Amino acid sequence: MFFLVLGIFALIAGFAINTPALTFSRYARPVKLVGVVLIVLGLLSSSVRQIDAGSVGVQNLFGQVQDHVLESGLNFVNPLVNVTEYDVKTRNYTMSAIADEGNKDGDDAIRVLTADGLQVVIDLTVLYRVMPSEAPRIHSAIGPDYVDKIVRPITRTRIRDNAVYYDAIALYSTKRDEFQTRIYKAIENDFKSRGLMLEQLLVRNIVLPASVQKTIESKINAEQESQKMQFVLAKERQEADRKRVEAQGIADYQKILSTGLSDKQLQYEQIKAQRELAGSPNAKIIIMNGRGNMPLLLTDK
16 A cells, blocks of 8 residues: 555656656656556555465455455455454453463452352453454454453353352352353353354362351361271271171180090090100100099109
């Protein structure tokens, strides 16, 4: 466009100095030629537009947005048309309580009220992209600042609208996936109606009030103590069972001995024991009382 405007001015100047009375009228023809060349270059450069990869171009001619989008690469267009590029790659928008982590400076987390009246802080990341075919409609109805007009307010509103159906503790633990699925469907429908595609919704962190966190910690500690006590009781039961089995074995052994050994067998075992004691190098004198009250005297050799 710059060459086109410059060429028009040069052509006008060439016609203006094309007067014989002027001393530099002889430059009128070269100036006109330069003007024509600049106009041609301007038309050529304005007729070719390059669209970057992952983007589409929206054409606007005198306030009228054209439905045909320009794909990435070189495109031939009307030299007078104004082309606005829209990024159609996956983008993310993060709202976090941690400074310099989200898209906004400072604490930008979402604060919601749950069904039990408690305030919960939610960190969230939205993954979305512009649908290429809907770029002209976004340009005409919303504009290039669709992030601040659509993505941010709709996300925050839908999260607050759906958080009121859950208690704080359930939202933090058992109902977290259900809550994420619910707000995903709500935001997806709103985005789609405005030309945006919601790819994924990530609930990064849920911060409960300090009083609720203490309650959860106490509950977890109580559960751990209960599990520990169950382990101790189970161990004691096993030990009791072991002792019971051991006692039963001793009782069975004694019963076998009392009913299965005869007097002759006991006398034989006694004689064997006496012989072993007599053969011991440490045995000096051993006196034992036999069955017939007859003392037995053994001395070493």
